[in-house]
Amino acid sequence: MPSDSAVALLLARPGDVDPSELHSPTDFTGLLEYLAPITQAAAAEDQLPGADDGRRAICAVNWQELPSQPDLEPANIYGAPVEMVKARVLQDLEYRWLENYPGLAAGLTAKGQRLVDPMMLGSMASFESAVAKAAALRGSSVLASWLPLQVLMSVAQLPEHFAPGLDESGQILKAGQIVRAIQKRLQARHATYNHWWTRHLEVLQVLEAVLWLVPSHVDPHSLLRSKRLFPGGILDSNCHLFVSVVTGVVEYQAYHPAEALNLVHAVYADYKNAGAEVKDAATAGELLARLAQRHHPQARATQAERAKRLRDWFRPDHSLPFDEEQHDAATLPMDKPALVIANAGAGKSTMLAGRVAHLMGELMAQGQPHTEEWFVATTFSRAARDSLRGKLAQLGLYLPYLSTLDSFCLRLARQYTHLLNKDRHIQVVDEQELRARMCTILADIVGCRAAQTNDGEANIASVAEAGVRRLMKHAGDHSASLAHGWSDAELGELAAGIAQDSEAGGSLRSLQLSAAHVGYGLRVLLAAIKEREELAVWELLDYALTILRRGAAAQKQEPRGEALPAEDRAALTVLESWEGKCFLVDEAQDMSRKQWELVCLLTERFQRLTMVGDPDQNIFGWRDACMEIMVHLFDEEYGGAAHMTLTRNYRSPQAVLDASFALISHNQEIEHKQGQGLGARKPMICMRRPGFGNPNPAVVFERFRSVLDEQRFICARILAHKHEWQVHCNRTGIDEAQRASRYKIAVLARNNKQLQSMAYVMRTEYRLSQDMAFSTEDEHEERLVTLSTVHAAKGTEADIVFLMGMTESAWSVRLRPDEPCYEQCMEEARRLAYVGITRTKRQLYCTYSERPCRFWVEAGGRR
Template structure:
């Protein structure tokens, strides 16, 4: 293959980046501008034009999927094997380096790599050995602390005791963890990178060997690199001026997990002879969508600056919908999806993007109700999430202490010091005497078969469950759920987790309370001779929701995902929902300029996922954190030029005839009774409320009402017996 064939399918900016002289280069690749294409063709250029052997090229990215795609595309382009090439993730390449030089890295030849679950189990065991209370020092918090230090290149021996008790205790655990890993020949993911950096830094001959070997080093998604990753790259390329990085400062959205946007700016200082090339032609979206993205991101400071453009045509304007509340928002989105499908569009071309995982519940329920297959991308459905299942287990056990599955799930969540031996003995006793675990526990306590510490821990748990049952007598469903969630200790447990993950779990628990408040309970609809209580019906509903299967990855289905998960993906039809200050941007970021700018970059990423149509929605009222909020529309919406937006107005009149029928009459008479939006009504059970909207026709007609005492409910008009006020 000659030089012309390598670059003849590229645009001018791509061609310039691919064929530039071998030197330090920063390629600012805008969303949808073909960055992977540039990396692959740059590798081909080095091999075919610059005559660099494949084994002398190092190409690094962040995911195994991206690395595999790069390998396949290089092989297809050059018709050669990439087996000898160093193409892989940071962790994969670091592991390869350590395997080849384990002795110099001071590791045993058969060292074992731990995944995050293995690492967490090791930390739990370590805390137990150190006799450290893991309720005060949660293992996940310890894991986060250790990994954060390693990602900054910091060993325990580098850290001085500053007198702070938290810091002192974490330092003690970190040192003990390092010692345990050394004795056991264990390496965690963060250690792979740190140890690989130290290997090169502390072995000059080895460093010079690899500097000479890797004549060209190429890096994908450079804006996502952390401190130790960039330090490793600098070691390999220092003095050679041969680092080629592709990234986008406007798509740096992972600061919360250690990514340093500053690396893009530092690159220009560390490699003063560098060249910058901007890829601004977008091959994904229409002009209106790109202009909206450009307008939003222009409000950030300290950008390197670029303007996305496309020759795909102007396209449709962005659609903005103002919903009454989160239920109306979900109703609107799903109706638009159904119209798309009715017109022949594929479900797999649709994405619903949200800032918080807790937002998925409303859309899941509506999609399920209307029979539209969906998939939660990169996550679990709402009622399948760990924190939700834990909360539901507390509720189940408080109503039925003989529920063994719930007992097993939460007996040590949060940790109470009930050991494995105690639980094993309890299981054996339950099996031998045909008892529930609860009864077996009562038996062991009565017979004083446990140590004082174990007995106190077990008794404390059982008293908590009994107290929950007592405290919730007479409470409404949402009050019951709220009380159990707060009293169980789950909220405090998850608040101690790593920042974003812990916040998400707490938000999900608060959304569970909201789900309970909005739960539509109608005992008259039950066919059972002994109707279930509202709580039992809610628990049954949750079990059925969790039990329903998601669509397979290969099935034509709507994709639901967080904005963070959407990076790198594209869809013809995109809904960005919950566009409200306090939700997006998040409440934690509105007063922090650095975090607010990252939220704005996240908005830019969301907008640029859309290829043909983009809907932006926000609600006038939303129930969050157990309270009704009346949020302002997101400041990001106000940053989009008005000429790019078409505002979808709510119907001024949703009047429909109310036509009850009598089965005893051969000639049906229709009593015309119109309910308009805003109509004040009274229901014999739920009290006074206001009509929000109606849907359906005939016997299937429903009306949505905001009741003063019980919140929003959908009722069948034919049976509701509503009275105008």
């Protein structure tokens, strides 16, 4: 139960907070807003314990429960403790409490369901009681529809070695059985969730996990993107049906995503007509499976048919989606380690997908079961992962072990902890989440009104980004083991660095904050991680490495088996469960030494490793990306490995290739390395076929007097391109469902602050809200325009690219030319600009106001 006075305060002082602050279902102020009518009624009846000064009261009530924060004023409710107060109050909101306030329950139900917070479910004593309480709150449809999702969510949290889709006796589980198995586990484990899982990305992960559990080849992304299926979006009440439909399709094991999608359409129509009263995911799954069988009895391909289909891709007379260079690399023998180097747009990821198809075809022809589990593919960003996943889906493939390297480490860590301790569940806070949390903390410190202005949001985002980036860098440099172990002095130093940074420091001053505030914010951030027993993303790699090193040492040890200590045995099991699989590493140029060690430990016995990379796209120096791996270390480790290059470019028009080559040719370091074996940098051969709209010129350089002019120009061009595309679609009959997925515009900038400001103009002046998304959000949905930092855009492509804000202040390297790392930093910044430019498929706009950065000139823009 919450303390009475905290509840009293919640009820008493709704006016204390600006209701427009409501951002998310778990928003504290939203809660206050919705509580307002009840509060007034209650206050009129004088039922509330006194809380003259709400702010004081909250502090007084909660202060003792908060960790000591010596430099905080208890009276400053908008200081960082609010974050904790919010968390605590939300945690306390159990349904038990709701039941005591029937008016509130009714209010929640009537007012819409945004407040029905899964976190409340998470705080329930058990899953069963959650269901019971939910049933008691009938009428709240979201609550009801979230339940199956809640169940499925737990799949994502299951230990990774939970045998995919098999029960103890080795039988393939039916969808309904899986759900029941999960329910059982939930009851045993009292799963707790934080509210972030409601985000769409998490839903994807859930579906992915479900698909992983049952051997199948359905690409969940194609399903999710089908707006025709669920026009309202997946988090509305359709989500219940959606999850059921997917479950059904998975059970049915349709072969190809396109087939699966057609199937889902047909089945869904029938399903609705049947007016089925779906009580739970299990019955839905069963019903759908039956319907699916009726609609498409042939779709379940036999192993031999699938093998033939895959091998056909590589027949000489087949119209290949690969050229000869890609073909040669893709069809290397499984045990031949290979390093494939090529510039942006050369089809490296496409080749990797081809390699999977080739090897899988071979394995199937040998009669191997579950061939998709033979592959582990890793990327360095989610965008790159999604892009590779899309390419695999085009070949009808779905890999359960395709993930970012961080996620793979998490997989290992969970596997290990589960072997040792079945109850411990590792929850990781990733970079995106860290930034979001830091923004919330800073917004609290600043105060909600100030935070909500355009500049306020942008400044907060910029400080948060700098803070998190420095934390991560610091962690990497010092192998910081746990979030818990950082001293105040270290954090103070980081904060001081941020305050001195010209961009983040400027934002800090605009927010009227000091370095001490940032230091405090970082401390709160880390304290929350510790309090929730989570793992910060930077801890994952060390954790996974420790396990594998231990496993490798145990492997060499004699005798093995029972004689080994439990930790060694578990580590050995983990290592051996991955050995022998085919490892595919995309974007190898971004690999750090530690990550390299991890890959070596996993592949050194069987040598099944294919790496692709582009030295000119190495943009994660700040995360220890190590070029030596491609230059020397790979050969040292894998003598006799194959080296291949791809020389054709299928993405960009010639003018874009020229601009990118002109720019990157200024980098000397790689040239030097090329002499040592990376192969010479040459202009790529343009293979792009002219398609719709073929704009001329393909590269546009524009300068402006002010940032606002620049932003307005970009918006106007976006509208023009949107119009062109619509006209084209109408003329050629491209239907609504495909429009968003077949045409993309990217607005790329050096930092989030530039993007925030751009987004504000797009939203407010040009009403483009419906068409735009940040690359970090709404990943399930296809939007016309994606706003992204160049870092986050790596591995993606777009028809129209705006590389905006190419100013000296945003792109300059903040070192003096005589400082030791100056050249290195300059080259990395240039590579970043190169990555931005090479995302372009049809037309590139490079824009700036004020002073241009040098890359603008180097790429061909006039001063």
